[in-house]
Amino acid sequence: MVIRSADLDSNFIQEVTKISGENVKSCFQCGICTGTCPSGRLTSLRSRTIMRKAVLGLRKDVLSSPALWECMICFKCHEQCPRGVNIPAVMLALRNLAVREGILPPEGYLKMAKSVFEEAAVQPPQEVVTRDFESFSRTSLNLPSLSKPTDLSRFSRALGEIGLRKIIGG
Amino acid sequence: MRFGLFLGCYAQTEQYACELSARQVLPKLDIDLVEIKGAGCCGFPLNSIDNLTWTYLTARNLALCEDQHLDMLPLCNGCHLSMCEVKQKLQANPALRERVNGLLASEDLSCEGTTRVRHIIEVLHDDIGPERIQKTISRQLVGLEFGSHYGCHALRPSELGRPDDSRNPMKLEALIGALGARWNVYPERLDCCGAGIAVSAGESSLKIAGTKLERLRAAGFDGLVTTCPFCMRMYDARQEAIGALLGSATSFPVFYYTQLLGLCMGVDQAALGLHLNMSPVSEVIEKFQAATM
Numbered sequence: 001m002v003i004r005s006a007d008l009d010s011n012f013i014q015e016v017t018k019i020s021g022e023n024v025k026s027c028f029q030c031g032i033c034t035g036t037c038p039s040g041r042l043t044s045l046r047s048r049t050i051m052r053k054a055v056l057g058l059r060k061d062v063l064s065s066p067a068l069w070e071c072m073i074c075f076k077c078h079e080q081c082p083r084g085v086n087i088p089a090v091m092l093a094l095r096n097l098a099v100r101e102g103i104l105p106p107e108g109y110l111k112m113a114k115s116v117f118e119e120a121a122v123q124p125p126q127e128v129v130t131r132d133f134e135s136f137s138r139t140s141l142n143l144p145s146l147s148k149p150t151d152l153s154r155f156s157r158a159l160g161e162i163g164l165r166k167i168i169g170g
Numbered sequence: 171m172r173f174g175l176f177l178g179c180y181a182q183t184e185q186y187a188c189e190l191s192a193r194q195v196l197p198k199l200d201i202d203l204v205e206i207k208g209a210g211c212c213g214f215p216l217n218s219i220d221n222l223t224w225t226y227l228t229a230r231n232l233a234l235c236e237d238q239h240l241d242m243l244p245l246c247n248g249c250h251l252s253m254c255e256v257k258q259k260l261q262a263n264p265a266l267r268e269r270v271n272g273l274l275a276s277e278d279l280s281c282e283g284t285t286r287v288r289h290i291i292e293v294l295h296d297d298i299g300p301e302r303i304q305k306t307i308s309r310q311l312v313g314l315e316f317g318s319h320y321g322c323h324a325l326r327p328s329e330l331g332r333p334d335d336s337r338n339p340m341k342l343e344a345l346i347g348a349l350g351a352r353w354n355v356y357p358e359r360l361d362c363c364g365a366g367i368a369v370s371a372g373e374s375s376l377k378i379a380g381t382k383l384e385r386l387r388a389a390g391f392d393g394l395v396t397t398c399p400f401c402m403r404m405y406d407a408r409q410e411a412i413g414a415l416l417g418s419a420t421s422f423p424v425f426y427y428t429q430l431l432g433l434c435m436g437v438d439q440a441a442l443g444l445h446l447n448m449s450p451v452s453e454v455i456e457k458f459q460a461a462t463m
Contacts, residue, residue, distance in 0.1 A: 019221055038362050042374040069218075070374075072366030075326035079336055086327060095218045105219055108369025112215045116227070120210030122179040128186065130445050141186050141443070147177065147209045149277065155210065155230075158273040164220045 001061075008057040016054050020093035026083045027051045033077035033087050043070040047077055047087055054094065063098040069106055117159055120148045171297060173288065174206040174240030176231060178249040178399065184407070185399035187443025188245055191428035192290070194437050199298050199306065206234050206242070208277075212249040222269070228256035229270045233281035241286040243293065247323035247398040250289050254330050257283040289333035290397050291324060294427070295341040300348035307434035310350025312461040314392045314454060316430075318342040318353065319382070319405070321398040322362050345427060346395055349434050356389055358382045363401040373415060379404040380412040383420040393423040393454050395430060402426060406449045424449040433458060 017024050033047035034040055040047065045067040053062045062068070071091040078086045099105060112122040125138050125146055138146065149155035159165065181188040196203055213227025232253060235242045244250040260267045260283035271280045294303065320339055328336040339360075346353040364378030383405060386394055396402055406424040413420050424447065432442040433455070444451060 038364075038378060039367055039371070039374065042377055043367070043371050066370075069370040070367055072322075072362050072364065072375075072378075074322040074362035074366060076322075076362070078327055092217055092221070096221050099219050106370040109215065109219055112369075113219055116211045116213075116216060121183055122211060122215055123183050125183045128184065128446060131448055131450075132445070134445070136186065136446065138182075138186065141190065143186060143189060144205070146182055147205065147207075149210050150208045151277065154276045158226060158230075158276040159223065161273055161276070162220065162223050162226060164216075164223045 003056070003058065007061070009059040010057055012057040012059045013055055015097060016090060016093050019096055020086070020089045022086050022089050022093075023083075024051065024085065024090055025055055027055060027085055028083060030082060032080045032082065036076045036080050038074060038076060039070050039072045043067065045070040047071070047091075050094070051085075051087065051090065054090065062094060063101055063103055068094050068098060113164070117156060117165060118152075119146075120152065120155060121146065171200060171293070172202040172204060172241070173243035173293075174209075174235050174238065175203040176206055176209060176212070176242050176244040176249055176253075178244060178246040179211050180403055181245050181399040185402055187429060187446045188399040188402065188426055190441065190443035190446075191426050191432050192245060194441050195428045195432045195435060196293075198435055199294075199302070201293065201298075203243070204238075204240060206231065206240060207238060208234050212244070212246075212252040214248040214252045217252075224252070225256055225259065225266065226270055226273050228252045229260060229281040229283075230274060230277070230279065232257060232283060232285045233274050233279040235285040236281060237279060241288060243288050243290065245290060245397070246400050247289075247321040248400050250287065250333075251323035251330070253285070253287045257285065257287065258330065259283075289324060290428075291320070291333040291341050291345070294345055300344045303345065303348040303431065304350075307349065307431070308436050309434050309458075309462040311430060311434060311458055312350055314457060315352040315354060315390070316346050316393050316395045317356050317386050317389075317391045318346065318359065319363065319394055319396040319398075319401055320360070321396060321401040324398065325360065342395065342397070342427065346430075349430055351430075354389075354391070356385060356391070358385050363404040365400050365404045368404070375404070376408060376412045376415050379408065380416040380420045383409070383412065383422040383424075384416070387419060387422045392457070393425055393451070395425050395427050397427050406447055409449045421450055423447075423451045423454045425451060425454075
């Protein structure tokens with residue numbers, strides 16, 4: 001892919017720096033992040049490439065890349081980065097920006113977000129089946145009922161104020 | 171010792187053995203577990219979508235603990251990291267604290283970020299200690315060897331003050347040793363369970379978890395031990411799916427540390443949720459029972 005100056009957005013790096021709180025520009029492209037990345041061995045994620053493209057200001061290219069969502073946030077790269085950049089924090093900031101620009105995250109994230117809005121948990125309590133094919137629930141295991149906000153409408157009001165629901169729909 | 175027990179989503183909605191075994195063994199070590207009234211999701215998974223939503227959800231739970239005068243004990247590594255990270259952010263950034271407190275006001279809450287947050291490995295290792303655990307138990311895991319899995323967020327990012335050393339953690343090993351079992355380190359010990367990409371790259375996440383199980387089995391370990399429900403979900407609950415993808419070499423017993431501790435305390439297996447583990451734990455339990463008869 002040829003990079004043209006028209007593709008570069010000079011504000012992009014400031015936005016990423018502001019949300020992540022990381023000095024992204026200090027990256028000197030050593031590639032240790034990609035070398036230590038346990039996800040990159042199996043997926044399309046190349047952290048060094050994403051870092052460079054972010055610094056260049058290739059907004060559209062970076063934000064629409066599925067690789068952004070293939071970071072496991074395991075912080076292995078961050079522990080090794082000679083520039084002390086918290087790369088997973090940068091990945092999270094890029095994901096936030098992608099969502100703000102209307103690029104939907106993988107379906108699983110939307111499902112979790114909707115469930116948190118409604119029940120304050122990523123999913124409702126599941127019925128589990130054991131290796132002997134018996135079914136159990138919180139109730140049949142005599143566990144106390146699911147912990148949740150005492151007044152869910154007041155909880156939702158705060159989330160509504162943040163406005164995320166509008167972005168992700170539902 | 172008294173803690174507000176923060177269960178988190180996966181322990182509460184699916185990984186029931188985590189809660190069952192914690193509720194059995196911790197009180198036997200004089201740890202009172204108190205309900206955090208009104209607790210909800212820690213927000214960690216939503217950090218990928220919106221930073222402020224995550225900060226608010228985490229701060230909300232910290233605020234509940236401040237309000238109810240509780241130290242917090244989260245059982246999940248992701249929840250623990252969220253709490254520690256947001257606490258630090260709120261303390262360092264008054265403008266953010268003000269913004270978040272504005273949101274918390276809808277439930278008459280406010281958060282200063284002063285809640286003390288402990289990890290279960292810290293509580294068991296630093297507060298209780300392997301010696302006391304050794305003295306408390308009535309039976310030992312003789313002749314069995316385990317590998318540990320701390321999980322990423324129990325170790326990294328190290329600058330946030332994680333429960334153990336990021337490069338050479340040894341607390342879980344010491345806790346396994348306290349039960350009379352052997353432990354050993356292995357090359358994949360500090361690797362991620364893969365759960366972080368379960369929703370975006372399902373097959374890769376299963377391969378990542380399966381590789382660790384394969385290596386543990388090949389190295390002759392009897393089982394894998396963890397404390398984190400999010401990691402347990404990958405290694406144990408998803409083991410059948412891993413096997414379907416990679417083959418039977420991934421069939422391997424996986425336990426919560428609190429389940430093994432409970433066995434050594436003489437607690438009933440079902441009370442520890444051992445019937446809920448999807449990995450082949452029976453072989454290890456049978457060896458344990460044969461050795462302690």
